[in-house]
Amino acid sequence: MNKPDKRRRGPDRTAALEQYRRRVGFYDLELALFEPIRHKAISRLGLQRGEVVLDVGCGTGLSLALLRRGIGAKGRIIGIEQSPEMIGKARERVAQNRWNNVTLLCSPVETADIPELADAALFHFTHDILRRPEAVDNVVRHLKPGAHVVASGLKWAGTWAIPVNLLVLPAALHSVTSLEGLQKPWSKLAARTGPLDVESMLLGAVYVASGRLADGGHVHLPRSTQD
Numbered sequence: 001m002n003k004p005d006k007r008r009r010g011p012d013r014t015a016a017l018e019q020y021r022r023r024v025g026f027y028d029l030e031l032a033l034f035e036p037i038r039h040k041a042i043s044r045l046g047l048q049r050g051e052v053v054l055d056v057g058c059g060t061g062l063s064l065a066l067l068r069r070g071i072g073a074k075g076r077i078i079g080i081e082q083s084p085e086m087i088g089k090a091r092e093r094v095a096q097n098r099w100n101n102v103t104l105l106c107s108p109v110e111t112a113d114i115p116e117l118a119d120a121a122l123f124h125f126t127h128d129i130l131r132r133p134e135a136v137d138n139v140v141r142h143l144k145p146g147a148h149v150v151a152s153g154l155k156w157a158g159t160w161a162i163p164v165n166l167l168v169l170p171a172a173l174h175s176v177t178s179l180e181g182l183q184k185p186w187s188k189l190a191a192r193t194g195p196l197d198v199e200s201m202l203l204g205a206v207y208v209a210s211g212r213l214a215d216g217g218h219v220h221l222p223r224s225t226q227d
């Protein structure tokens with residue numbers, strides 16, 4: 001039987017759980033190189049004191065300190081993560097810092113019972129989540145009109161940039177279970193929020209896409225606009 005084509009098929013939950021069970025011990029070290037991108041992505045959220053922010057696919061909680069700096073002690077962070085091992089590390093981080101305004105939900109994003117509407121949502125290095133329409137829908141349903149959204153992570157550089165893409169490929173295979181949509185990983189999000197401003201970095205291998213949910217609810221753009 002032919003193996004399913006990773007470039008076309010969607011994300012695989014069982015494979016993702018296994019991938020992050022294996023990576024959890026050294027995950028924070030591996031991500032250290034990308035910290036400037038995290039700073040940029042979180043700054044694009046334009047967080048204000050007292051706001052509620054969703055950390056979608058929060059992993060070990062590497063974004064929590066910066067998010068908390070933006071919303072202050074009176075704001076709230078809701079982290080959603082399906083890997084018990086990854087969220088276990090996030091729980092340790094929260095306990096060590098005695099952050100009492102962080103709620104962590106161990107659940108797939110697509111079925112997460114998000115307890116309140118949020119002012120902002122961060123999808124940092126969460127390609128598998130961004131390519132699941134049900135996951136994106138569940139997040140967008142829990143955003144207030146005008147909420148800020150930011151997605152960031154790896155993407156294919158232009159087709160001409162073969163040497164860059166030769167670096168993107170192993171990095172992506174290491175951290176996602178589907179390469180589908182790697183040209184425009186933000187497209188399903190943008191189809192629900194309205195157009196996003198996309199900034200490319202590292203010769204096109206990394207992006208930060210940011211924007212706001214249209215006031216009065218979300219906008220469904222024609223597929224051709226953003227896909």
Ligand SMILES: C[S@@+](CC[C@H](N)C(=O)[O-])C[C@H]1O[C@@H](n2cnc3c(N)ncnc32)[C@H](O)[C@@H]1O
Pocket residue numbers: 016017020031056057058059060061062063080081082083086107108109110123124125126128129132135175
């Ligand atoms: C590359 S890590 C990024 C973690 C974190 N956002 C960060 O910046 O370090 C991707 C995370 O998404 C989680 N994930 C993948 N698919 C998911 C889903 N459908 N629901 C919830 N979490 C998911 C993985 O378990 C993993 O922890």
